[in-house]
Amino acid sequence: MEDFFGAARRMAPEPSPALMARVLEDARAVQATSVRGRVARPGLLAQLREALGGWPAIGGLATAGVMGLAIGIGAATGLGDLTAALLGQPGDAYLVDLMPELDFDIAMDLSEG
Amino acid sequence: MPFDAQSDVDDHILLRRFAAGDDEAARVLTLRLTPRVFAHAMRLLGDRAEAEDVAQEAMLRLWRIAPDWRAGEAKVSTWLYRVTANLATDRLRKRRGVALDSVPEPEDGAPSAAEGLQDAARAAALQAALAALPERQRQAVVLRHIEGLGNPEIAGIMDISAEAVESLIARGKRALSAALSGRRAELGYHDD
Numbered sequence: 001m002e003d004f005f006g007a008a009r010r011m012a013p014e015p016s017p018a019l020m021a022r023v024l025e026d027a028r029a030v031q032a033t034s035v036r037g038r039v040a041r042p043g044l045l046a047q048l049r050e051a052l053g054g055w056p057a058i059g060g061l062a063t064a065g066v067m068g069l070a071i072g073i074g075a076a077t078g079l080g081d082l083t084a085a086l087l088g089q090p091g092d093a094y095l096v097d098l099m100p101e102l103d104f105d106i107a108m109d110l111s112e113g
Numbered sequence: 114m115p116f117d118a119q120s121d122v123d124d125h126i127l128l129r130r131f132a133a134g135d136d137e138a139a140r141v142l143t144l145r146l147t148p149r150v151f152a153h154a155m156r157l158l159g160d161r162a163e164a165e166d167v168a169q170e171a172m173l174r175l176w177r178i179a180p181d182w183r184a185g186e187a188k189v190s191t192w193l194y195r196v197t198a199n200l201a202t203d204r205l206r207k208r209r210g211v212a213l214d215s216v217p218e219p220e221d222g223a224p225s226a227a228e229g230l231q232d233a234a235r236a237a238a239l240q241a242a243l244a245a246l247p248e249r250q251r252q253a254v255v256l257r258h259i260e261g262l263g264n265p266e267i268a269g270i271m272d273i274s275a276e277a278v279e280s281l282i283a284r285g286k287r288a289l290s291a292a293l294s295g296r297r298a299e300l301g302y303h304d305d
Contacts, residue, residue: 001290005258007235008156015151019165023147023172027139030176031131 120145124189125182132179139176147172149190149260150197156255157201159244167200187269194260195270198252205248242292250285257282 049058097103120141130138150171154164174196175189182189243251249271256267257278264275271278 001258001286001293004235004239004289004293007232008239008259009261011232011236012148012152013155013161013164015147015168016165019151019168020143020147022169024140024143026169026173027131027143027176028136030173030179031134031136031139034132034180 125184128175128179128182128189129184131176132182142175143172146175146190146193150193153194153197153255153260154201156240156243156259157198157248157252158204159240163204164201167197167204170200171197188266191266191270194256194262195272198270202248238293238296239289242289245292246285246288250281250288253278253281254285254289258286 049055052058052061122141124142124146127138127142131142147168151164151168154167154171155161158164158167171193175193243255246254252271253267256262256270257264262270264278267278268275273281
């Protein structure tokens with residue numbers, strides 16, 4: 001039997017050049033599709049930028065950030081006076097219970113376990 | 114003949130490069146794997162046109178699975194033999210009842226004309242005898258004795274135990290031997 005198997009190995013049927021060309025064509029088509037798919041999907045930063053509204057929105061955010069920083073550094077003393085005027089002198093403290101009825105609910109929950 | 118710098122690179126590494134868009138990997142994999150897939154399909158089907166369709170489809174499935182290929186899970190060649198055999202089996206089921214009388218055409222490039230003719234005659238006789246075997250026996254015999262795979266790999270391809278592979282091969286070879294014994298004289302064997 002080995003003679004027959006050896007003959008079969010030596011006489012291996014070979015693919016036609018047309019088949020080789022079709023297979024390579026398929027390979028490149030699949031490759032182009034999958035690579036294009038990867039390129040089409042934006043990265044994380046790009047997705048974040050789009051979610052915020054694109055470059056103009058990013059520009060506005062940056063300006064607001066810089067202005068906030070400038071106010072924080074430049075107007076610290078003035079803000080201290082404003083805070084005192086609005087909220088009273090340091091040391092004044094108020095305890096305001098906005099929802100006193102909740103005390104009863106929480107006590108009931110605790111007692112019921 | 115080394116056709117390029119990637120000719121020694123493992124299949125699964127080339128497949129990863131292919132998935133990353135490497136055109137050279139596509140070319141090397143095509144040149145390396147298509148002849149094996151086609152030859153296997155040809156031996157299972159015995160029909161060149163159908164074997165070409167099956168080979169192209171099997172390779173297309175490989176290209177599509179490339180981005181999800183997990184290295185170490187299976188050899189690329191093992192996966193391809195399995196897909197090729199499944200596609201060939203589907204074809205055989207569709208044409209069941211049609212005589213399997215087509216055999217491979219003698220190919221050029223043999224060592225000498227006389228030896229080439231004898232090889233071609235023996236290969237054709239074997240192909241005809243293989244076509245008469247049950248599908249699973251044919252697949253196991255081809256993988257073991259023509260593709261040269263080991264029983265564990267064949268078991269993986271056919272999804273059966275190594276013992277079952279051994280049994281299929283033994284029965285297949287007995288049937289082949291019986292089919293070919295009547296043609297010994299015409300194939301260049303002399304009982305003297």
